[in-house]
Amino acid sequence: MEKKDVQLTIERLEQILHIVQEQQHVRVTELSERLGVSEPTIRRDLKKLESMGRVRREHGGVSAVEVALAEPPVVQRSIENREEKQLIGRAAASLIKDGETIFLGSGTTTLEVARALEGKKNLTVITNALNVAYQLAGNENITLIITGGVVRHSEFSMIGHIVEQTLKDLRADKAIISMRAISLHDGLTNMNPLETMTDRVIVQCAREVILVADHTKFGKVATSIVAPLTTVHKIITDEQTPLDMLEKLRALGIQVIQA
Template sequence: MLFSTERLQQIEHIVKERQHVRVAELSEYLGVSEPTIRRDLQKLEAMGRLRRAHGGAVALMQATPEPPIIHRLTECAEEKRRIGQVAASLIEDGETVFLGSGTTTLEVARNLVERQGLTVITNALNIATELAGHENITLIVTGGVVRHSEFSMIGHIVEQTLKELRADKVIMSMRAVSVKEGLTNANLLETMTDRVVMQFAHEVILVADHTKFGKAATGIVAPITAIHKIVTDDQVSADTVRQIQKLGIEVIQA
């Protein structure tokens, strides 16, 4: 019989290889009881190695490398357009809002151009360009080191600038979103900037299409409970929505 540590390693390997495996199959293969397998799966889920599912476990999906922002403009374009409209409706005239970088936050910006009395703070060059010609919006650009593939500015300069400002709302996107793994990002410097951004306002709103959910990237930004609202599309699974809502987070599907 395998020792506990060896058995956990075996289970992790099997789940990664098959992507989905049932408790009964693991019990038979490893020669231990189903309650023992369930306890092992609980341990592995707590370690972030897999995700338990009904009757078994599934491999935790890793977020694929993110293509440059210019290549993502056409991905899920209709979903992002709807998300942008709904997220923009959550902003009141006269408020100060921070818009993070990304293709979905760009759609939010496009829906703000007719609004009155807004102050928009951003670290995204494409969003700054989108709003720069609209005198009804006070635009503050943070400065920072340009991440060319994202048209974003990151690093110490951004973080220092935000210490001098405040916002009513932060609207940001994220590379990967998981109930268990939280909010994660692939670029570690951007991860540090995102952490500062999330402390910057009374309300944090995440905009993310369905392809971002149930995945994890390398850099941990924050637990999912750091978000107050999520605006997404109608293709996110009902089970995922229920899990998020149980944590007290409002989910709006556009």
Template sequence: MIADDRRREILRRLQIDNYVEAAALSRELGVDASTIRRDLDALARSGQAERTHGGARIAAAPSDIPYAVKESERRQEKVAIARAAATDVSDGQTVILDSGSTTYQIALELRHKQGLTIITNDLRIGKYTATLPNVRLLVTGGELLGSVYTLVGERAVDFLSDYSADWAFLGADAIDPTAGITNTNTLEIPIKRAMIRAAAASIVVADSSKFGSRALAKVAAIEEVGQIITDRAQPIEGLADYGPTVLFA
């Protein structure tokens, strides 16, 4: 098992149990104790874990901001972004909605469309969409990241491989012209990439505070997505470096 896969597995166990023991990880993952120590140290440096004697625990300040906090932050900007994102969606199309508070706003904006198929890994989006008439809802399988209502894992990725969508709307923790679209939680990376592969057009929706910064793990290069929709609440330095992909709501 390569380092990235091993660390994703350690994070998965931390999300479930809140604590991992280094000796048990060494036995179960088939690597020596020094390798596990390096993995745990790397996760601690990235803010995703806290080292303890003999192991690690989930970071006291979680790497994913809880949904209730995200939902209240920059709400006006997120509504404007969602309205711009929903404009080009036509009746009868298939739309993938990534987990997040901005994509939840897109779900609200899509309520007036007819005959949509919506695919999501977000339980809150799924719950809301289930109340809409004339919408076909598909929710990925997978394992729940409770604080953000997100389904992740191999089953979620495999689920998406069976479908083709017209649109995929993805959130992002950070956007940088060199690092590209990045995310704090590595467990979400495979399903975000699967969403991009499954859609004819991939759109990143992110407020302007996300620009010019980098998070831990790369989702995609700027040129791998069709468009980035943001707001004008704050200026984006080096806007030209992002190419023609940025659209302001």
């Protein structure tokens, strides 16, 4: 392809992306007419944009993808949607029975789960989160197992091979996790590739996976795929999560609880 043709293709991709983001959904025929190129050319362009994670192709057209932005540090996020996270945390804790072994992942919502465990008896909690470990360290009713690993400072979490190897030797009744982005099409996704590798092992360490997520996490896609949505057995969210999203999640066989 000549340099001039490459430049025209780049300009056309930018035009397509602008139109899709503006309208959210647009048909191939409309793009062909507006840009003055053939439908096969448009389909090739859409394939390129989809491979870049910028759009999602659908029958006869294309839809915009909302890309999750990089998360601020966990300390900063702890004050965002705090009331919703506290309600979600209490709802998740209510599902935990005395005597169970649970894995509790990193994040601000999972920290609220840890805070709500007060009063539980004879629990074993496995965690890769420093803030969760600190919260639970003084509770004599909890046997606390800390995975070790490489500290991801912004998240107060431990990731990498040490965590993954430790979890391969352990089993939990329930794994309670949070996630950067949740999409019906792309499933569970995260921003950090190393953290994603650890997350893939986490969701395999328990018989039941419970996802805790406020409404801001849904309908978004981040860089790295962790697992399909059907990996999750229960989702606990807040009352602001859209009804159509809840219905589609339930249609996948996932139990959804609104706190």
